[in-house]
Amino acid sequence: MDTTLDIFVKAIFSENMIFAYFLGMCSYLAVSKTVKTAVGLGAAVIFVLGITIPMNYLLQNYVLKEGALGWLNPEYGLDGAHTIDLSFLSFIMFIAVIASMVQLVEMLVEKFAPALYGALGIFLPLIAVNCSILGGALFMADRQYSTIADATAFGIGSGIGWFLAIVAIAAIREKIRYSQVPAPLRGLGITFILTGLMGIAFMSFMGIEYKNGDKKAETEQVEAPKTSQNIELNK
């Protein structure tokens, strides 16, 4: 398995939530008009990912996964607990944890940064259904991180990656406000093109290998440029 540091760096750059998986696009596109709101939402996403992923990790490993309830056997004498598989509940449990955490963030932001609360508007409660948060929890379950430290590193790293992406595009959108973008492309159109171009720039980090990299967890999308390259080098 990767070391904790590898997981952290990988989550920020080579497996960036936005540019490698295109998750959490709705708020990424909608709240990136100014740097200030982008920083606020990005920080909220780091916070939510950093809290919910370790929580979901505990839930996954001690309640939901097949055999996860095995700890009931010796301590409470419940025979057969280790055969229970509750993983069909994972979606609803993960979402429940995420939604309650988002409520907490919302209260905190409203209390301590009312201006930001107003600027973020509907997108703050909508973090609960931000694909990158649930996506992060599901990736965590799928990749079977061995310790809670790994899961936390993954969560915070993914959050930072998302933060970087939204802050970078917000600064660019502030800059291109003065560009003469053709009328049909103004607004979302140019932002989509921009995201694609930024994806090219982020590809620089894809394929960085870690000594015992967990190949299975990487999707084909990420693998593609690497394999074609490797074949070429091996010829």
Next chain:
Amino acid sequence: MKALEKLLHKWDPMFEKGAKWEKFHPLYETMTTFAFTPKHVTKKGAHIRDGVDLKRTMFMVVIALIPCLLFGIYNTGHWHYEIQSYLPGSEFEAYRDYMTGFGDKVLYGLSRVLPLLVVSYGVGLAIEFVFGFLKGHSLHEGYLVSGMLIPLIMPVDVPLWMVGVATAFAVIIGKEVFGGTGMNILNVALTARAFLFFAYPTAMSGDKVWKGGTADVIAANNGMLPDGATGATALADLQAMKTNLTESASLLLEKFQAQYDPIDAFMGMIPGSVGETSTLAVLIGALILLATGVASWRIIVSFFAGGFLFGLLMNAIGGNAYFDMPAYYHLIIGGFAFGAVFMATDPVTAAQTSVGKLWYGFLAGGIAVLIRTLNPAYPEGVMLAILFMNVMAPIIDHYVIQANVKRRLKRLKTA
């Protein structure tokens, strides 16, 4: 000159609004301003009186690129005959010496590099003209430089149609949709190269594209490279050393240094993309750019500093041949110097603030070395590092400006 100017002015009315040739005004204006200063002048407000406009500035970059172009032509010719010479019974064995067969090498280089130039300028300028007509402005000058840069950063054996497609992609998606020259986010030439790099990786890397006619040599020798010949670049060799576990890192490094003498690498006598190999030619170009004030010394200096410091850092970590390579090698092989002087300094896509430029250059140089050493998929990291910093430049500027605002507010309050 005077006669030409008079003639052109006589034609002026034909291209004015409502006249016969009104539609072709952008084309006409482009041609006239190429030789003479535009006739429209700023009517109000303070302004600078100077003959130097965007077109002159861009032309200065093209002039600065000429040493690279000339050297690239010769280098292309040399490596073509070098790989030919390994064929059994070849008559070119003497050509392995760098200076032998000067005329032949120049001729071959011209026959390969000129078509690249023609395709790049032809496709790019055609698209620029179309957009100029659609929007009713004269031709944007920015493409003068991009059109020159694109052939210089391609491997010589890249098919011409690919260059055309990549140029079209870079000009339309990378620039025109943002509003044309001065509005783009990513460097146009690098966008073209990155597009090809990811869309057709076999044409842009490996060991069959860097020396003109390698494929023919392989075909003539029963499908493999002749004994003693190699088609790889220095960077690709280094990548291979990283995965070579049978020999020790220091031994591999010794071999590498014997094959790629630092002086040769500095002069540019190594295989690589057409115009990027010679650090010397790049430095001549850098002198021209710095003397005329076109490029920012902050970016160039911090770019080299970033690359060197990260090279030293890699030395300190150590572990394989690529990590242990002396840091100065990073600056003279591959496209490092070319990227630092001609790509990173692009005034449109670089950071705009003075402090921001230092950060921008430093990080770009550092990330370039990081990608080279850490990422097995890409032997060369300069292009991707600069593209990445192009994306990050606006946010660097934003925070530099915010910091300045805060500092001045503080000063105001204490005063």
